Amino acid sequence: MANFNHILKTDYDKRVKLGKEYVFCYSKKKIKELYPSGAGYSLSGEAHLGTGKAQDKFDEKQRKRLERLKESGKAHAEQQTLKTGDLRIGGHVLGVYPKDTNAGFLSKSNGYVAVGENQFISIHSSRVPFLITVGAISAAIIAAVAIILALITAPAPPAPPAPDNPLPVIDPNVVPNEDDTSEKKPIDSGGSVSLIYTKKAELNLTAEIAKIYYKNPNSSSHDTVIELYIVSDGNTYFLGRSGRVPAGYTIQELSLAEREVELKAGQYEGLYKIYFYNPETGEKAILDTNIAGVTVVVTE
Amino acid sequence: MKKLLAILLAVVMTCTLVFSVSAADGDTSTAAGQNDSHEVKVTVNDETEIVYNVDIQWTGLSFTYNYDKGDWQSDSHTYENESGAWAGAALDGKVTETIKVINHSNAPVTVTGAYAANGSTGVTVEVTVANGSLPTAEDVDPGNLSSLTATVTVAVSGEPTDKTANNAVVGNINITIG
Numbered sequence A: 001m002a003n004f005n006h007i008l009k010t011d012y013d014k015r016v017k018l019g020k021e022y023v024f025c026y027s028k029k030k031i032k033e034l035y036p037s038g039a040g041y042s043l044s045g046e047a048h049l050g051t052g053k054a055q056d057k058f059d060e061k062q063r064k065r066l067e068r069l070k071e072s073g074k075a076h077a078e079q080q081t082l083k084t085g086d087l088r089i090g091g092h093v094l095g096v097y098p099k100d101t102n103a104g105f106l107s108k109s110n111g112y113v114a115v116g117e118n119q120f121i122s123i124h125s126s127r128v129p130f131l132i133t134v135g136a137i138s139a140a141i142i143a144a145v146a147i148i149l150a151l152i153t154a155p156a157p158p159a160p161p162a163p164d165n166p167l168p169v170i171d172p173n174v175v176p177n178e179d180d181t182s183e184k185k186p187i188d189s190g191g192s193v194s195l196i197y198t199k200k201a202e203l204n205l206t207a208e209i210a211k212i213y214y215k216n217p218n219s220s221s222h223d224t225v226i227e228l229y230i231v232s233d234g235n236t237y238f239l240g241r242s243g244r245v246p247a248g249y250t251i252q253e254l255s256l257a258e259r260e261v262e263l264k265a266g267q268y269e270g271l272y273k274i275y276f277y278n279p280e281t282g283e284k285a286i287l288d289t290n291i292a293g294v295t296v297v298v299t300e
Numbered sequence B: 001m002k003k004l005l006a007i008l009l010a011v012v013m014t015c016t017l018v019f020s021v022s023a024a025d026g027d028t029s030t031a032a033g034q035n036d037s038h039e040v041k042v043t044v045n046d047e048t049e050i051v052y053n054v055d056i057q058w059t060g061l062s063f064t065y066n067y068d069k070g071d072w073q074s075d076s077h078t079y080e081n082e083s084g085a086w087a088g089a090a091l092d093g094k095v096t097e098t099i100k101v102i103n104h105s106n107a108p109v110t111v112t113g114a115y116a117a118n119g120s121t122g123v124t125v126e127v128t129v130a131n132g133s134l135p136t137a138e139d140v141d142p143g144n145l146s147s148l149t150a151t152v153t154v155a156v157s158g159e160p161t162d163k164t165a166n167n168a169v170v171g172n173i174n175i176t177i178g
Helices: A028-034 A053-072 A128-153 B002-025
Strands: A002-005 A014-018 A021-025 A042-048 A085-089 A092-097 A107-116 A119-126 A191-197 A200-204 A209-216 A223-232 A235-241 A249-255 A266-277 A287-299 B052-058 B065-068 B071-073 B078-080 B083-086 B095-103 B109-117 B123-130 B149-158 B171-177
Touching (some): A014 A107, A053 A092, A209 A223, A209 A266, A235 A249, A287 B052, B095 B109, B109 B123, B123 B171
Antiparallel strands (some): A014 A021, A223 A235, B052 B095, B071 B078, B095 B149, B109 B171
């Protein structure tokens, strides 16, 4: 077996890592510059970049390869090893194998070290670790993209079913009753409500607000909603509607923003319509109440 | 001297009093010691808004019609002996429930009732009111509210056209308080 020594050149243009050190060598591009026609130099073999156990592992791999060649009858009869020599680089000894021993996608040539006049040895390393890293990163990116796409395109979760009897929203103008110690009556199968009210509504057209007074005592079994109307020539004209007035609350203000009639300052006959809602089920009672004879005073 | 002045002062004050009363009535009598009576009239305008307080109590207002489609006749492919009746109906075939309206206000109220059907359902609902003119609750014993209570009777009859109806709302009851 031949022994090769790494010859240092001043025009090496590349360095590769060997263990904890760096080895200077020619790149493939530099070799082409030095030998444009591709002739004038020789490759004495190739060495695998690896020290210690990595080098041993590579040598073991070549031994097994020789065994396979022998079994297939492709090895020379006296061939004991594929190795053709040793290359000394710094304090390391690398096995030298015939050219193209590491041919293939899984191995790459890192550079060329000079071992004589126009004589080089190609140094190789395995692409496997790099490929594993690239594969893992690619798999992670693919998985992340798949997850993002799944989240973006996933159908929206089904909306929760709407209740059969949605309760009207509580009116923002309700205030708790003061000193209301009346006991709440159970609903059972019907209802028991107390209507406490005045029969006067004062409308301010500029502010679009009607001042009223309606109290739903705590003893009422149902919540209420109040509507105010003008009565004229037997017809009713809508002025405003409250939100829900729960039992235990009073309302003294209605918005006129949705009125369906324009009024002038003066006094009119009015009407309250009162609807009752079961606070537990949201069901509207089939009984409702009108309060007639309401005096509606309109100011601008 | 002082005594004379005091007497004179008393006389002057008395005369002044006499003149005040007389001026109000246009009476020109100025003699002290004369008795005169006049009506003093006072008018109080009470502008306090009345706060009405009315209770309404009702039962479920839910009625059940028991329907039997009868016996199946396989030869004619029809039912025979179909029958139906309102649960709890009286001899006149009507079933009733009541709504009570109680006036706790210091002013009288009137109570009327009405029914509005939800389309044609085959069900007939009659609303009648007894004692609909309720007096003020002033001076009425809170333990005896019969005079302050209007009774609204809801009578249901007829035959539902939809024999599969379950908790169907056939109409609305309206109570008007005036």
